[in-house]
Amino acid sequence: MKRAAALVLLMAALAAPPPRASAADPIVVGSKFFTEGYVLGEIAAQAIESASSVPVTRKLGMGSTGILFQALKSGAIDVYADYTGTLAEAILKRPDLRSIEDIRSALYSLDLVMSGPLGFDDTYALAVKETFAEQHHLTTIGDLVGIEGGIRAAFSYEFMDRKDGYQGLVQAYKLHFSPDKVSRMEHSLTYRAIDDGVVDLIDLYSTDAKIEKSHLRVLKDDRQYFPVYQAVWVARKAFTEKHPREWQVLLNLQGSISEPAMIDMNAQADIGHVSFAKIAAQHLGSEAPRSQSLKSNILQRTREHLLLVGISLLFSVLVGIPLGLVAARFHAAGQAILVASAVVQTVPSLALLCFLIPLFGVGMKPALAALCLYSLLPVVLNTFTGIRSVDPKHLENARAFGLTRRQILRRIVLPLASPTVLAGIKTATIVSIGTATLAALVGAGGYGAPIVSGLSLNDVPTILTGAIPAALMALVAYGVFELLGYLLIPAGLRKQS
Amino acid sequence: MKRAAALVLLMAALAAPPPRASAADPIVVGSKFFTEGYVLGEIAAQAIESASSVPVTRKLGMGSTGILFQALKSGAIDVYADYTGTLAEAILKRPDLRSIEDIRSALYSLDLVMSGPLGFDDTYALAVKETFAEQHHLTTIGDLVGIEGGIRAAFSYEFMDRKDGYQGLVQAYKLHFSPDKVSRMEHSLTYRAIDDGVVDLIDLYSTDAKIEKSHLRVLKDDRQYFPVYQAVWVARKAFTEKHPREWQVLLNLQGSISEPAMIDMNAQADIGHVSFAKIAAQHLGSEAPRSQSLKSNILQRTREHLLLVGISLLFSVLVGIPLGLVAARFHAAGQAILVASAVVQTVPSLALLCFLIPLFGVGMKPALAALCLYSLLPVVLNTFTGIRSVDPKHLENARAFGLTRRQILRRIVLPLASPTVLAGIKTATIVSIGTATLAALVGAGGYGAPIVSGLSLNDVPTILTGAIPAALMALVAYGVFELLGYLLIPAGLRKQS
Amino acid sequence: MLTLQSIYQSFDGRSVLSDINLNVPQGATQALIGSSGSGKTTLLRITLGLIAFDKGYVKINDQPLLSFTQVEWADRIGYVPQEGGLFPHITGFNNVSLIARLRGWRKNKIADRVEELRALVDLDPGILHRFPFEMSGGQQQRVAIMRAAMMDPQVMLLDEPMAALDPLIRRSLQRELKAIFKRLGKTVLLVTHDLGEAVYLADQITLLHEGKVVQSGSYRELLLQPADPFVTQFINAQRTLPDAAQFA
Amino acid sequence: MLTLQSIYQSFDGRSVLSDINLNVPQGATQALIGSSGSGKTTLLRITLGLIAFDKGYVKINDQPLLSFTQVEWADRIGYVPQEGGLFPHITGFNNVSLIARLRGWRKNKIADRVEELRALVDLDPGILHRFPFEMSGGQQQRVAIMRAAMMDPQVMLLDEPMAALDPLIRRSLQRELKAIFKRLGKTVLLVTHDLGEAVYLADQITLLHEGKVVQSGSYRELLLQPADPFVTQFINAQRTLPDAAQFA
Ligand SMILES: Nc1ncnc2c1ncn2[C@@H]1O[C@H](COP(=O)(O)OP(=O)(O)OP(=O)(O)O)[C@@H](O)[C@H]1O
Ligand SMILES: Nc1ncnc2c1ncn2[C@@H]1O[C@H](COP(=O)(O)OP(=O)(O)OP(=O)(O)O)[C@@H](O)[C@H]1O
Ligand SMILES: [Mg+2]
Numbered sequence A, B: 001m002k003r004a005a006a007l008v009l010l011m012a013a014l015a016a017p018p019p020r021a022s023a024a025d026p027i028v029v030g031s032k033f034f035t036e037g038y039v040l041g042e043i044a045a046q047a048i049e050s051a052s053s054v055p056v057t058r059k060l061g062m063g064s065t066g067i068l069f070q071a072l073k074s075g076a077i078d079v080y081a082d083y084t085g086t087l088a089e090a091i092l093k094r095p096d097l098r099s100i101e102d103i104r105s106a107l108y109s110l111d112l113v114m115s116g117p118l119g120f121d122d123t124y125a126l127a128v129k130e131t132f133a134e135q136h137h138l139t140t141i142g143d144l145v146g147i148e149g150g151i152r153a154a155f156s157y158e159f160m161d162r163k164d165g166y167q168g169l170v171q172a173y174k175l176h177f178s179p180d181k182v183s184r185m186e187h188s189l190t191y192r193a194i195d196d197g198v199v200d201l202i203d204l205y206s207t208d209a210k211i212e213k214s215h216l217r218v219l220k221d222d223r224q225y226f227p228v229y230q231a232v233w234v235a236r237k238a239f240t241e242k243h244p245r246e247w248q249v250l251l252n253l254q255g256s257i258s259e260p261a262m263i264d265m266n267a268q269a270d271i272g273h274v275s276f277a278k279i280a281a282q283h284l285g286s287e288a289p290r291s292q293s294l295k296s297n298i299l300q301r302t303r304e305h306l307l308l309v310g311i312s313l314l315f316s317v318l319v320g321i322p323l324g325l326v327a328a329r330f331h332a333a334g335q336a337i338l339v340a341s342a343v344v345q346t347v348p349s350l351a352l353l354c355f356l357i358p359l360f361g362v363g364m365k366p367a368l369a370a371l372c373l374y375s376l377l378p379v380v381l382n383t384f385t386g387i388r389s390v391d392p393k394h395l396e397n398a399r400a401f402g403l404t405r406r407q408i409l410r411r412i413v414l415p416l417a418s419p420t421v422l423a424g425i426k427t428a429t430i431v432s433i434g435t436a437t438l439a440a441l442v443g444a445g446g447y448g449a450p451i452v453s454g455l456s457l458n459d460v461p462t463i464l465t466g467a468i469p470a471a472l473m474a475l476v477a478y479g480v481f482e483l484l485g486y487l488l489i490p491a492g493l494r495k496q497s
Numbered sequence C, D: 001m002l003t004l005q006s007i008y009q010s011f012d013g014r015s016v017l018s019d020i021n022l023n024v025p026q027g028a029t030q031a032l033i034g035s036s037g038s039g040k041t042t043l044l045r046i047t048l049g050l051i052a053f054d055k056g057y058v059k060i061n062d063q064p065l066l067s068f069t070q071v072e073w074a075d076r077i078g079y080v081p082q083e084g085g086l087f088p089h090i091t092g093f094n095n096v097s098l099i100a101r102l103r104g105w106r107k108n109k110i111a112d113r114v115e116e117l118r119a120l121v122d123l124d125p126g127i128l129h130r131f132p133f134e135m136s137g138g139q140q141q142r143v144a145i146m147r148a149a150m151m152d153p154q155v156m157l158l159d160e161p162m163a164a165l166d167p168l169i170r171r172s173l174q175r176e177l178k179a180i181f182k183r184l185g186k187t188v189l190l191v192t193h194d195l196g197e198a199v200y201l202a203d204q205i206t207l208l209h210e211g212k213v214v215q216s217g218s219y220r221e222l223l224l225q226p227a228d229p230f231v232t233q234f235i236n237a238q239r240t241l242p243d244a245a246q247f248a
């Protein structure tokens, strides 16, 4: 009884999400999925953490403005950093709105609160090499007038095609580039081109880390032609009301992140490979907290993976052992059960998932169903075999002493068969840890997600961020089973061998 | 002794490769594992066959670009069809390369030769059900704006992860899908999902036959966001030098496959269930080569599958049992062995194949290596457990009567542990029959071939032509093991229980 | 009280017991002796309902075996299997107390009862905390006797319960058991190869040979009115110890 | 011939044997008697090299145990474990003939030898084709004796080999064994709880108690010059059979 309880508890522990630190609801900070977004998210999270005891959950790198807006609306996140122009255009669908106040009040009607500018703009900019700027005494875009005919420029497709890009620019500044010296290029290649001295002028974002890296000088938009995209915090109104103190902490950051600072931070991340947490901490003048992005990512996947493995394990124990018992007891039913679990095992996982989708939809459910089916065979077969291997002399004696069927099973048969049964569960668990990676194929997450991404991108490091934790989980599971062996295999059997 | 010999013979019979009709070095044509890949592979193969006497070997449906690239590099295949964009991104890691010339020269430095475009483009597209499109008046991707928050979408991993996929798309079109309604799934499963009405929107290729079959409407990419992927042949330089005439045959096909032609061929395969060979022949205006009957097809696959399962089974017996013995004898080594086989088990099959290709190339070898590794754990663990469960009294008596270590093992320990050991081998075999279907992904054939192509066609009958024989094979294996039980488990143990 | 009526049994077509009739009155002790393989153990297993026999009746107080469940039946009987038959995975103490614990006895009561029995069979206290494989043959046998007596059953079936005990312990145990059997009015069926033991403990002796009862009666009857020359032969075979007088 | 010199052994810190000295000359039979748990079985297992003992020497013809491999050593010794210890998965015949087959004996020779031994222990021929679980206790024990004798070893270690046999078979087997031991000059160490058996078969008797030798000598010596009151007590404990004269 006690052992069975221990087992069940352990399963439950495996299956349950890990204990959350929060008594109180945590504040959830989101971010977009490029470098600057991560950095700003970390800054917000750490700022709150250092000033408040409310726990902070990071959901960084969630995607684009649209996703983050949905997340804000649904309450999945409380706050994140965005840009005024993007907000106007993507959320409010009012690209005409330019002033902070207009945007703020439009957002307010959507129950969103926007801070003032954080201190830096992110906008299109034109840049030249420092050396080139020195040579031609360039500081503003206007300074280009006169020499632009001889300048070799490389502009991105986006810049060339947008109405507020190249076309407007040449009109606003009355620039006359010579067409054969202006090329359209993939944006990332323009850096290469200017580095190599093939071109003199490129377009970029004003906080781009490459500015520093490639020793570029950004030409001032003295006619304020480019729309200004100012970084701001956007938060749920409910959040600002519930946590006014924490919101104030974020508001205190207004104006605190200068353009050079942001460029520097982006560069640290992109070029120096410093962790976001560390960069944010440096900026805030504090200690870096336990770095989280990759870690919390892995934690999340671990939770999903554990849930998949834990539930299917529970199933294989709760269903597989009884099936094995029935198989050992009744010959015909036994053969049927064993054959059925064998046949299920041969259905390839992709095909099985394909059959399960009509029944279970997508996500966790079909993945769990598949895992449960796959983990049956080892448990059923080993339970069957273990029970059949028990010396019938002991069963006869147990009957002679007046034990009931149940008691014989619980007190004599299962303990004596426990090493074999446990080996079956062990195999099932470890196979399941491996197979659970397939769950990612139907959107159930887990360690399979990076593995599948990595495979489709042919990117080994990404694969490893899934494969290594899975292997570690197998190691841990192995250790847990060693321990379970001590709990569940009777000492009389263990000592003997 | 006799029993062991019987076992080994049986294994050998299972494992022996079928007689090969070997000749001069054949030209090996590969393909990706979706319909279009198969069709193009057949076209290439038949084109060469009709113009040359060099034998052609087809290795169709091998997997993704990464695997085919490895196969080309290792010389396992000579030529296959791919798309310019995919080559740039997945092999060259230079998504910026767009022009045929750039890609060709980059590939050339990897000793690969690329043809000109075959005549049609294949690009990403979004599709919804016709009915859904009617209902919401959708013709372009832009039409999604406004309703996208409520749309349930299933996108392939590749689409979600590529820079020119999902992320760019939502930015370009300012789409705000709600994150909880967008799931990442294995591509072939998304068809199923949209067919079943579980999701509304999926990504696919513009020449996909399912568009017609599943009554899907492709949403026009009115902002021309998706890059155009042109189909081309990719070949090993060595092949083009050794077989210039045959390569010229393929080059002659440049520009010969129009987009409507390709869509039609895909549709014939997917919907009309015309064989790839016949489709290719029609396209080339020739007779289809001896179309293999379904029966000889299944026989061929059975042979391949048996070979895969047989050899890996042999391995798991010849290596797994000794490892289990060592583990039972030496504590430290034992733990190490058990842990190692556990960890191997957790590496997902696709990832394992991906790691094994650099070592073993493509085809039978990496598939076998993977299967062998996967079949170890149940055998090792059950051997270990079975041996540990033998009453030490019997071992002591055996020593007292002067049996050598070997004799104790052969005469006492293994017979007494045989039910448990056999259960482990049984599990390993049946798991192996299931897992061997993955071998098709690296071109090793077997029942996996129809399953993989069925999945990519979303065609259940085709899946079943692989899945049912696999299940039958499991049944037969199960029967064989019942029989083996009679041969190998000592009568004294069998009669008793 | 314990009645066996025309029991027949065969294994794989070989007849092992035929037409066995036996009646052990309430409070009496019956010894079952006989050659090796004559079916003594089989008869006890039949009496316990452990094997389905071919023909006949087993009754306690005129109630047939088949009108009880196995558990009810087993609860009436204490059993010492040949070679002890301890469960290998639990300690001696747990072997002895298993049923009591399943029947919900209190800890104290169990401890007291076990201690009482331990003293009876003269076992060192520490031994009860060992697993069977850590005990000597005689120690195992004594634990098996304790287990059989634990629930104080009315009927006891003992299959060579003292074969592995040294003369000293055996003698004292015989004395104790005889006293207990008499005092508590136990009905006992005892298989033994030790004629001295049979004579000392039993009121009646039944001699089995090749699955048939050769003679049933008191030792005196077997000795003075043998039903068959085999009876005399069997009794005389017991090797007696030369006593000091012979050396004097 | 078989010599044990100051053997010490303990299990889990409990001393089980201390300072055991024993010498069985070539061709002699030594009986080992003693209370249950006194260490007799342990002493035999040590002699066989089955457990690593703490201290002391075991020698055959002055060659110590440790100078042999386990197989060489075991080949010199025939062993009947307490409770027989037959291998459960093979038939009686295969149990008996296992070693002979491994040593490459011809089929005929094996069959002849097995038949010879079967007659010796008076076992029905059919029984050898059964598995151990299909035999009675006494049948198993006789098969175990056959197995020990099969290779005709010089030294024999017998652990209560006849405890489960009825008096008739036991008596005839004792007679046969005694003759064989004498005729073939076997060196025998016999554990028994049957003093009559010890006196009949053995030249020397060693009485063990709580891991120590209390006295070693002929039965006469033990009887007339007991080293300790325990010796007398132990001998007198054997329950003797009242003979016909008492009833007359
Ligand atoms: N593996 C073991 N672990 C711990 N104690 C043991 C082990 N084997 C034997 N003993 C103990 O050692 C002592 C001697 O045991 P042994 O079997 O030698 O006695 P014995 O003289 O043969 O007794 P018996 O006449 O009852 O067979 C006993 O107290 C026993 O409990
Ligand atoms: N499961 C079985 N299958 C076949 N034969 C059996 C089985 N059990 C017992 N026998 C045979 O039945 C006969 C009676 O066996 P049983 O064990 O009752 O003898 P016993 O009188 O107890 O002998 P012993 O004094 O040697 O213990 C023997 O010949 C034995 O071989
Ligand atoms: Mg018996």
Ligand SMILES: [Mg+2]
Binding pocket: C136, C137, C138, D040, D041, D042, D082, D159
């Ligand atoms: Mg002993």
